[in-house]
Amino acid sequence: MSSRWWSGIAAGFFALIVAGANLVRAPVWLRTxxxxxxxxxxxxxxxxxxRQWPEIESPHFRLRYREQDATVAPIVLAAAEEAYAPVxxxxxxxxRRQTLIILYPDRRSLAxxxxxxxxxxxxxxxxxxxxxxxxxxxxISAEDxxxxxxxxTTSGPMAHELAHLLVDERxxxxxxxxxxxxxxxxxEKKITGFTMPGSLTAREWYSLRSxxxxxxxxPDQALAYRQSLLMTxxxxxxxxxxxxxxLLDELGKGITLEKAFQEILGMDLEAFxxxxxxxxxxxxxxxxx
Numbered sequence: 133m134s135s136r137w138w139s140g141i142a143a144g145f146f147a148l149i150v151a152g153a154n155l156v157r158a159p160v161w162l163r164t165x166x167x168x169x170x171x172x173x174x175x176x177x178x179x180x181x182x183r184q185w186p187e188i189e190s191p192h193f194r195l196r197y198r199e200q201d202a203t204v205a206p207i208v209l210a211a212a213e214e215a216y217a218p219v220x221x222x223x224x225x226x227x228r229r230q231t232l233i234i235l236y237p238d239r240r241s242l243a244x245x246x247x248x249x250x251x252x253x254x255x256x257x258x259x260x261x262x263x264x265x266x267x268x269x270x271x272i273s274a275e276d277x278x279x280x281x282x283x284x285t286t287s288g289p290m291a292h293e294l295a296h297l298l299v300d301e302r303x304x305x306x307x308x309x310x311x312x313x314x315x316x317x318x319x320e321k322k323i324t325g326f327t328m329p330g331s332l333t334a335r336e337w338y339s340l341r342s343x344x345x346x347x348x349x350x351p352d353q354a355l356a357y358r359q360s361l362l363m364t365x366x367x368x369x370x371x372x373x374x375x376x377x378x379l380l381d382e383l384g385k386g387i388t389l390e391k392a393f394q395e396i397l398g399m400d401l402e403a404f405x406x407x408x409x410x411x412x413x414x415x416x417x418x419x420x421x
Contacts, residue, residue: 160306164386167305174260175232182234192216192227197235201267207281208235208265208290215291218323223298223315224377231297233263238270256289258296265289286324295319303383310343313357314364315376321361327420331355334418340405355418362417366408371397 185196197205236242295316
C-alpha cells in the first residue's frame with residue numbers, strides 16, 4: 133500500500149480522535165449517537181500504534197508492553213482480572229469484549245500520549261475504550277516480584293480505570309467528569325481501601341459546571357477529586373447504587389444531566405448541589421480522614 137494511502141488513514145484517525153476529545157462540549161445527542169464510531173477509531177488507533185509490542189492476554193484483557201516490562205506484565209494482567217468481577221458487580225455492567233491495556237515503561241512515555249508534561253503523576257488513564265497504565269517498575273521500589281504484585285494490586289490503578297471504562301460504556305460517553313471520577317474513586321475505595329488525600333486549604337466547593345468542562349484546570353485538584361467522591365457517596369447513600377445505575381442508563385439514552393437528575397433523583401442540579409453543601413460542609417469534609 134502507498135505511503136499516501138496510509139497518511140490519509142492516519143489523518144482520518146487523528147481527526148476523529150480530536151473530534152472525540154471535543155465531544156465533552158458537544159450536545160448530548162451527538163455524544164451518544166457518535167459514541168460507537170469515535171470509540172472504535174480510538175481503540176483501533178491505539179492498537180495500531182502498539183501493533184508490534186509483545187502481547188499477553190487473559191479472558192477479559194489483552195495487555196501490550198515493552199520488553200523491559202516483561203517481568204511485571206503478568207502482574208498487571210492478573211491485577212486487572214482480579215478487579216474485573218468486583219467492579220462489574222458494583223457497576224452492574226461488563227465490557228462488551230476484551231479490553232486493551234497498554235503498559236508504559238515510564239511517566240514520560242505515558243504522558244506523551246496525551247501531550248502532558250513528563251512530571252504528570254498519573255499511574256493510569258482510561259480513554260476511548262483503552263486502559264493505559266504506568267509500569268509498576270517506575271513507582272514501586274520493591275525488587276521482589278511478589279512484593280511488587282501485592283503493592284500494585286492494592287495501590288495500583290486497575291480498579292479505578294476499569295470503573296471509568298464501565299461508566300463510559302453504560303452512559304455512552306454522556307456524563308460529567310465529576311461523576312466518572314467520583315464513581316471510579318468509590319469503586320476503588322470499596323475494593324482496595326485506597327482514598328486520595330483531600331484538600332488542606334479549601335474554603336468552598338467547586339460549582340458543578342466547573343467540575344465538568346474545566347476539571348483538569350481547577351487549581352485545587354485534591355479538592356476536585358475529593359468533592360467528586362463525596363458527591364457520589366452522597367448519591368449512593370441517599371438513593372442507592374441501583375439508582376445511580378439508572379442515572380447512567382438514562383444518560384446513555386442521550387438525555388441531559390439536568391433532566392436525568394430530575395427524573396431519577398427527583399431534583400435538579402442546583403438543588404442537588406445545595407443539598408450536598410448542607411450535608412457536607414467544606415470545612416469539615418474537604419480533608420480526607
